[in-house]
Amino acid sequence: MVRYLITPLAPLKGGILLSWRHVIAMTINCLLFFSNEISGQQYDLLIKNGHVIDPKNHINGKKDVAIAGGKIMRVDNDIPTAQSKKTIEANGLYVVPGLIDIHTHVFVGSKPGKFADGINSVSPDDFTFKSGVTTVVDAGTSGWRNFDLFKGQVIDRSQTRVLAFLNIAGSGMSGKPTEEDTSDMISDSAVVVLNKHKDIIVGIKIGHYEGSDWTPFNRALEAASKSNSPLFVECHLPQFSLEDQLRKMRRGDILTHSYEQVAERMPVVDEQGKVRPFVLAAQKKGVLFDVGHGGAGFWFSQAVPAFKQGLVPNSFGSDLHRFSMNAGMKSVLNIMSKYMAMGMSIEDVITRGSWNAAKSIQREDLGNLGEGSVADITVLSFQKGKFGFIDAAGKKLEGSSKLEAELTIRAGKIVWDLNGIAAEPWTQ
Numbered sequence: 388m389v390r391y392l393i394t395p396l397a398p399l400k401g402g403i404l405l406s407w408r409h410v411i412a413m414t415i416n417c418l419l420f421f422s423n424e425i426s427g428q429q430y431d432l433l434i435k436n437g438h439v440i441d442p443k444n445h446i447n448g449k450k451d452v453a454i455a456g457g458k459i460m461r462v463d464n465d466i467p468t469a470q471s472k473k474t475i476e477a478n479g480l481y482v483v484p485g486l487i488d489i490h491t492h493v494f495v496g497s498k499p500g501k502f503a504d505g506i507n508s509v510s511p512d513d514f515t516f517k518s519g520v521t522t523v524v525d526a527g528t529s530g531w532r533n534f535d536l537f538k539g540q541v542i543d544r545s546q547t548r549v550l551a552f553l554n555i556a557g558s559g560m561s562g563k564p565t566e567e568d569t570s571d572m573i574s575d576s577a578v579v580v581l582n583k584h585k586d587i588i589v590g591i592k593i594g595h596y597e598g599s600d601w602t603p604f605n606r607a608l609e610a611a612s613k614s615n616s617p618l619f620v621e622c623h624l625p626q627f628s629l630e631d632q633l634r635k636m637r638r639g640d641i642l643t644h645s646y647e648q649v650a651e652r653m654p655v656v657d658e659q660g661k662v663r664p665f666v667l668a669a670q671k672k673g674v675l676f677d678v679g680h681g682g683a684g685f686w687f688s689q690a691v692p693a694f695k696q697g698l699v700p701n702s703f704g705s706d707l708h709r710f711s712m713n714a715g716m717k718s719v720l721n722i723m724s725k726y727m728a729m730g731m732s733i734e735d736v737i738t739r740g741s742w743n744a745a746k747s748i749q750r751e752d753l754g755n756l757g758e759g760s761v762a763d764i765t766v767l768s769f770q771k772g773k774f775g776f777i778d779a780a781g782k783k784l785e786g787s788s789k790l791e792a793e794l795t796i797r798a799g800k801i802v803w804d805l806n807g808i809a810a811e812p813w814t815q
């Protein structure tokens with residue numbers, strides 16, 4: 388605090404003196420801080436008695452989580468309620484990092500039949516918080532030509548943190564013939580836009596190309612290499628063999644729709660139920676496998692044998708869009724519950740839904756509950772009963788447990804509260 392009081396009077400790096408208005412504002416902030424200190428309420432919010440799972444910090448047990456100024460201030464055994472302005476009782480609930488969905492299509496606009504600036508995309512806030520998601524990554528719905536429109540129209544206006552893979556196709560998912568135009572796939576232009584928005588654009592995407600020329604794939608790979616970021620491969624590349632795609636992919640590149648069984652891409656599991664050796668070799672090399680459930684991207688006929696043979700997804704991308712949200716996919720939590728029904732532990736599904744997803748997009752500031760991190764937090768109920776989970780083929784897998792988002796906190800602010808656990812009782 389001492390440093391805080393002194394710095395307003397000192398010149399800043401560029402030699403600019405702070406105005407008195409700034410000095411007064413900072414002094415008021417300090418006084419507020421001290422008054423909170425005197426009252427003992429240094430935290431804005433305290434989540435008590437929840438079972439915290441924070442894979443990055445190796446925490447898996449009953450802890451309290453204290454938040455102030457939109458950040459996580461303390462995770463400890465017994466933080467007194469008197470130290471917080473507000474306390475939420477989370478006994479019997481899981482307290483985990485805000486979930487990260489690395490495959491969505493959220494460049495919503497008014498164009499009929501389009502994903503880019505169109506009605507096939509969806510508005511992130513409409514779906515995220517109710518399923519415990521605080522960060523989404525748009526999977527190349529925009530390209531270097533229309534990223535600014537996407538940013539102004541959606542990213543800057545959403546409460547959800549919206550990040551993006553930039554499509555190598557200049558206008559993103561604008562449909563044919565634009566999406567097939569190789570002359571518009573310019574890696575240097577993509578890199579320029581990525582570097583300008585390094586805080587938002589996390590990588591390059593290739594997908595939805597029907598030609599047999601490898602130019603789009605190579606250009607995308609070139610842009611990803613030049614920007615030291617991952618390549619996100621969304622298939623829909625019917626002329627390219629899966630083996631060749633995986634051979635070209637580098638450690639840290641991401642394949643999505645990993646467990647699809649469709650004509651346009653060879654499935655990862657062969658007709659005898661075995662994961663193809665070149666797929667396992669790619670996994671060993673460090674290629675990451677994302678679910679990318681969507682409307683056609685997740686089949687139990689692939690996912691179950693793959694899971695049993697160790698081809699486990701690194702992340703639970705939903706491929707959220709207008710046509711997937713009400714079918715088998717439903718939400719990231721539904722995908723996580725599917726994996727619990729297949730035998731994955733809750734610790735493991737939380738790891739892949741948060742910390743692993745953050746690492747895969749090189750955003751290690753996210754997906755964890757470390758002290759000083761942004762307070763993106765999800766409080767989950769673990770429900771027991773008889774549940775059914777549906778895949779892209781319309782087939783059902785039964786399970787005995789399901790996760791539901793009780794409370795979602797984005798940068799310290801409560802943005803979803805299913806049963807009012809943070810609300811005061813109504814009195815007449």
Ligand SMILES: [Zn+2]
Pocket residue numbers: 490491492526621681706
């Ligand atoms: Zn997609």
